[in-house]
Amino acid sequence: MTSNAPRALITGATSGIGLEFARQLADEGYDLVLVARNEERLRTTTRALAAEFGITAEALVADLGTSPGIAAVCEVLDTRRIDVLVNNAGHGLEGLTLDTPPEKIRAMGTVLYDAVVELSWHAAHAMLERGRGGILNIASLAGITTMGPYAASKSATLVFSESLAGELADTPITVTAVLPGFVKSGFHEVIGADVSAYPSLAWVTAEQVARTALRDARAGKLVSVAGLQYRIAYGVGQILPRPIVRSISTWFRKTRQTSP
Numbered sequence: 001m002t003s004n005a006p007r008a009l010i011t012g013a014t015s016g017i018g019l020e021f022a023r024q025l026a027d028e029g030y031d032l033v034l035v036a037r038n039e040e041r042l043r044t045t046t047r048a049l050a051a052e053f054g055i056t057a058e059a060l061v062a063d064l065g066t067s068p069g070i071a072a073v074c075e076v077l078d079t080r081r082i083d084v085l086v087n088n089a090g091h092g093l094e095g096l097t098l099d100t101p102p103e104k105i106r107a108m109g110t111v112l113y114d115a116v117v118e119l120s121w122h123a124a125h126a127m128l129e130r131g132r133g134g135i136l137n138i139a140s141l142a143g144i145t146t147m148g149p150y151a152a153s154k155s156a157t158l159v160f161s162e163s164l165a166g167e168l169a170d171t172p173i174t175v176t177a178v179l180p181g182f183v184k185s186g187f188h189e190v191i192g193a194d195v196s197a198y199p200s201l202a203w204v205t206a207e208q209v210a211r212t213a214l215r216d217a218r219a220g221k222l223v224s225v226a227g228l229q230y231r232i233a234y235g236v237g238q239i240l241p242r243p244i245v246r247s248i249s250t251w252f253r254k255t256r257q258t259s260p
């Protein structure tokens, strides 16, 4: 029998922020379609969520850094009812631009930006036909800085989300750009960044990011920032002259060589 429960598709749902979105939506009774590359971890995650929350959770193994991976997820968005799309999958890059092979930069940009554009396009068309739906794109506070190709991809995702939200303003479809600050997850480990010296004020939790984002999306907010410290940082970032943003970004990158 086909379930009438609302259904969410979440990319990068086996760890960190994506896993929190999956848990919170499952707790609300959503069925899930979860996307990631590591099949074993993905299947373990879907089984665990289905058992804990009594929902249906499907695994879709796809590498969003590749065209076939993106196409496989777009096909699901075209053919299945997806009420909420969370474009979350991604990873950073450690090191300065000129020390990083360009193909690594391109691969990161494909996951962080190209996949987000294509999945949003397919989801928005399908949601418009059904007259409802929500798209959440996980960008980053790095996207308002000039901290390297990662920040550039996140900035592009933020601008794309703002633009798409404008196009969909008179429709029931919402688009929300989520801008996390530093979150303890697999992210920093994957890129080999040492964040042990970061002060406790620098951190928000994945739970906080997902909860704030879902609340803001339902309130129709275009930009979601979790944590007072990061809401202040976002506000300051909107009014700081760009040369100052550039100077701070360059200093931070050269001293720490990592960004959220």
Ligand SMILES: NC(=O)c1ccc[n+]([C@@H]2O[C@H](COP(=O)([O-])OP(=O)(O)OC[C@H]3O[C@@H](n4cnc5c(N)ncnc54)[C@H](OP(=O)(O)O)[C@@H]3O)[C@@H](O)[C@H]2O)c1
Pocket (backbone or CB within 6 Å): 011, 012, 013, 014, 015, 016, 017, 018, 035, 036, 037, 038, 039, 041, 062, 063, 064, 065, 088, 089, 090, 091, 092, 111, 138, 139, 140, 141, 179, 180, 181, 182, 183, 184, 185, 186, 187, 188, 190, 260
């Ligand atoms: N953590 C932070 O401080 C922070 C701050 C701001 C923004 N963000 C953003 O938040 C999002 C989630 O990051 P996180 O901190 O939760 O990281 P995480 O714990 O490392 O989780 C990343 C998830 O994305 C999946 N993934 C990575 N590359 C993929 C690909 N090519 N195709 C499909 N799935 C892929 C991973 O699974 P597989 O490895 O199995 O594919 C995993 O499920 C990212 O977009 C990141 O840029 C993170």
